[in-house]
Amino acid sequence: MAEPELPADPKPATQLVQANSATRALNILGDRWTLMILYLAFQRVRRFDEFQGRIGLARSLLIDRLRRLSTVGIFKKVRYQERPVREEYHLSQMGLDLYSLALMIIRWEKRWFFDPANPAHRLTHNACGKEFTPEFRCRHCGELVSPRDVYVEEGPGAGFEPSPPPRTQRRSIVPADNLNQGNPILDRAFQVLGDRWTSHVIASAFMGRRRFNDFQAALGVAPNILSDRLTRLVDLGVLRRELYQQRPERWEYRLTDEGRDLYPLIAELNRWGDRWLAGDKGPPLITYHRTCGHVLEAKITCDQCHEEVTAFTVTQA
Numbered sequence: 001m002a003e004p005e006l007p008a009d010p011k012p013a014t015q016l017v018q019a020n021s022a023t024r025a026l027n028i029l030g031d032r033w034t035l036m037i038l039y040l041a042f043q044r045v046r047r048f049d050e051f052q053g054r055i056g057l058a059r060s061l062l063i064d065r066l067r068r069l070s071t072v073g074i075f076k077k078v079r080y081q082e083r084p085v086r087e088e089y090h091l092s093q094m095g096l097d098l099y100s101l102a103l104m105i106i107r108w109e110k111r112w113f114f115d116p117a118n119p120a121h122r123l124t125h126n127a128c129g130k131e132f133t134p135e136f137r138c139r140h141c142g143e144l145v146s147p148r149d150v151y152v153e154e155g156p157g158a159g160f161e162p163s164p165p166p167r168t169q170r171r172s173i174v175p176a177d178n179l180n181q182g183n184p185i186l187d188r189a190f191q192v193l194g195d196r197w198t199s200h201v202i203a204s205a206f207m208g209r210r211r212f213n214d215f216q217a218a219l220g221v222a223p224n225i226l227s228d229r230l231t232r233l234v235d236l237g238v239l240r241r242e243l244y245q246q247r248p249e250r251w252e253y254r255l256t257d258e259g260r261d262l263y264p265l266i267a268e269l270n271r272w273g274d275r276w277l278a279g280d281k282g283p284p285l286i287t288y289h290r291t292c293g294h295v296l297e298a299k300i301t302c303d304q305c306h307e308e309v310t311a312f313t314v315t316q317a
Contacts, residue, residue: 015220016160019284021273022203022266023219027164028072028277029098029269032194033057033065035105039120039186041075041095042102042311046088073276074098094276099311100300101272103134104265109189112258120186122317128305131317135306136264139299141292147206147263149290156282163220164196192236193265197221198229202238202259203266210252211244238262267298 017023029035036055045051052062066089069075074095077087091098110121110133125132138145193199200219209215216226230253233239238259241251255262267287274283287296299308 015163017163017220018218019157019159019161020203020207020270021278021283021285022269023200023273024277025269025273026196026199026203028068028074029101030193030196030199031065032190033061034069035186035190035194037062037065037069038074038095038098039102041089041091042099043316046090047086048089051089069095096311097272097275100298101265101268103300103309103314104136104268105186105189105193107134107136108262108265109186111261113188118186119317124315124317125302125304125307125309126313126315127307127309128302130302130304132302132304132309134309135301135303136267137299137301138289138292138294139297140289140294143289143291145264145267145289145296145298147260150267150287150296151290152207152285152287155284155286157278157284159281159284192233192238192262195229197225198232201226201229201233202262203269205239205253205255205259206263206266210254211250212253215253233259264298267296271298 029038033055036057037051040051040054045054048062048066051057051066052059055062057065066075070077070089072094073092075089076092078090079085079087106120106123115121122131123134124130136145137143143149192202197219200221201215204215204218207218209218212223212226212230215221215230216223219226221229230239234241234253237256239253240256242254244250244252270285270287278284288294289296301307302309
């Protein structure tokens with residue numbers, strides 16, 4: 001277990017944290033079961049019993065997640081039976097706009113944990129008819145984008161906002177030795193991303209934060225939770241620890257190559273949050289592509305033909 005540095009003062013319940021669109025998105029999406037529901041929704045699963053049969057989630061938990069997704073506008077309920085009333089859960093435009101995020105989740109897992117038996121790793125681009133791995137490119141210059149190719153400046157929505165309240169449910173993490181055991185639904189990616197605080201730590205690391213107190217100040221997270229998530233990400237190979245002080249021992253947490261390759265996913269979270277959650281103030285941060293100098297507008301392309309892909313041009317094995 002990582003040893004936390006002692007905070008100067010206890011954090012108040014209404015602590016202000018830096019506004020960030022990726023963080024806002026993760027407050028909605030950073031949950032294993034939510035990610036699994038969305039994955040199935042993109043496979044055209046729409047009915048409650050279908051979701052429950054495919055995931056095996058307790059009825060009360062599934063009701064809770066579907067209600068949350070409907071409340072924020074990701075799902076819209078469509079009645080298909082009057083007596084008794086039965087409704088389907090259809091992705092709204094807000095929900096469909098998450099497809100590029102889904103592709104970036106698949107991209108990361110396929111690149112690092114490829115399993116030919118996993119249908120999510122066997123996507124076909126209908127335009128060229130080939131199996132492909134999604135690419136993350138700049139829409140202006142067409143070049144591939146990595147975290148070293150961008151820089152960030154404050155946007156019109158920069159500032160501070162209240163940290164999100166703690167959740168009542170337990171974190172949805174599965175022990176590492178149970179990864180990919182008979183469940184083809186992106187277990188490794190959901191292990192890394194399917195917990196709000198784990199995802200927040202990764203997003204914060206891309207903002208250049210490395211030390212325990214820096215993560216805590218930015219996220220407003222309890223020390224014991226932060227310590228647990230940092231240790232978890234080190235165990236998973238996303239972060240590595242580097243000693244920067246001997247007495248007492250103090251550590252920095254830096255992204256590994258595997259961790260840095262999560263950048264397209266974080267960038268898509270930020271884009272989605274800017275579009276749907278920024279409100280009237282506008283985006284808190286603006287990302288620029290160093291290569292061409294434009295504000296980064298990304299497109300997801302096929303690595304075989306390099307044409308843009310969408311939810312309507314991809315099929316799964």
